[in-house]
Amino acid sequence: MLPGSAIRTNIVLxxxxxxxxxxxxxxxxxxxxxxxxxxxxxxxxxxxMNISEIFTRHGEAHFRGLESSVLESLAHLDRHVIxxxxxxxxxxxxxxxxxxxxxxxxxxxxxxxxxxRVSRNTRRPLLQTGDPRETVRQMxxxxxxxxxxxxxxxxxxxxxxxxxxxVVIIAKARRAFAWxxxx
Ligand code: S3P
Numbered sequence: 001m002l003p004g005s006a007i008r009t010n011i012v013l014x015x016x017x018x019x020x021x022x023x024x025x026x027x028x029x030x031x032x033x034x035x036x037x038x039x040x041x042x043x044x045x046x047x048x049m050n051i052s053e054i055f056t057r058h059g060e061a062h063f064r065g066l067e068s069s070v071l072e073s074l075a076h077l078d079r080h081v082i083x084x085x086x087x088x089x090x091x092x093x094x095x096x097x098x099x100x101x102x103x104x105x106x107x108x109x110x111x112x113x114x115x116x117r118v119s120r121n122t123r124r125p126l127l128q129t130g131d132p133r134e135t136v137r138q139m140x141x142x143x144x145x146x147x148x149x150x151x152x153x154x155x156x157x158x159x160x161x162x163x164x165x166x167v168v169i170i171a172k173a174r175r176a177f178a179w180x181x182x183x
Contacts, residue, residue, distance in 0.1 A: 010034075010080045010102030011173050014150050016140055017086040017124050018117035019107035020157045020165065025083035027166040032173075038083045042070045051085075055125040064091065071097050087126075089146040098150055103176045105169050106151030108144070111136055113158045152176065 011028060013021040022038050029036035043066045044050050054063045067085055071094055074082060082101060088094050098104050109117070115133050118124055129135045148154060153172050157165050 007176060008100070008102040009078050009177055010082060011169065012082045012084065012098050012101050012104045013107055014084050014089055014098065014104060014147050015086065015107035016109070016114060016136075016143060016147065017127065018114040019086075019109045020117075020162065021083040021086075021107055024107065024157065024162050024165050024169070025081045027162050028169050028173075029081035031166060031170060032079075032081070034079045034081050036081050036083070037074065037077070039067060039070050039074075039088065040083075040085045042073075043067055043085075046070065050123075052123060052125050060126075068094055074101060077101070086143070089143065089150050095146070095150050103153075103173045104151050105172070106147045106154035107165070108147065108154055108156050109158045110156075111140060114140070 011025075011032075011034070013025050015021055022040075025038070026036050028034070040051055043054070043063070047054050047066060049057070051063070054066070064087065067088055068091060071084075071088065074080075075097070080102075084098070088098070111133070114136050118127055118136070119132065122128060126139070127135055153169075153176075155165055155168055
């Protein structure tokens with residue numbers, strides 16, 4: 001962002017699957033009276049099928065195309081909390097767009113907590129492998145640097161309640177928005 005240019009009044013949540021983006025995002029939005037958008041939900045609505053079906057029928061590359069075009073379509077938003085899919089940071093163009101959208105918050109959790117959270121359902125096609133823990137380990141090693149680089153602030157959700165995380169995010173975002181407006 002250029003010095004002096006105002007930050008958009010949105011909060012963008014990035015992080016690995018199971019880090020809490022959707023649940024915490026909803027909570028933050030409710031407390032701030034912002035609207036909530038989940039990019040996966042928007043993709044599923046556009047495609048007329050759920051995420052697993054998109055992967056099965058059309059493959060990951062097609063899904064990534066939809067993901068980028070949904071992200072592009074959010075450029076006009078204000079006063080929204082935007083929860084993103086865990087793979088959105090893989091494309092450099094997406095990472096630049098995330099920053100343009102607003103205050104980017106990284107949510108993280110340790111490997112064991114992620115494995116426990118994501119094993120509650122089968123909605124994540126990339127984790128339906130013979131050894132989900134190993135898959136999570138490898139993907140985290142590859143992606144955590146990308147989340148860290150994309151986020152302006154990161155919080156570990158492993159042992160915090162959703163409310164505790166939401167309170168911290170709101171305080172940080174208020175400061176970021178106020179600071180920008182004052183310059
Ligand atoms: C993905 C994460 C998922 C969803 C898709 C791919 C990923 O979103 O976009 O299954 O590559 O990490 P969540 O992070 O909301 O689970």
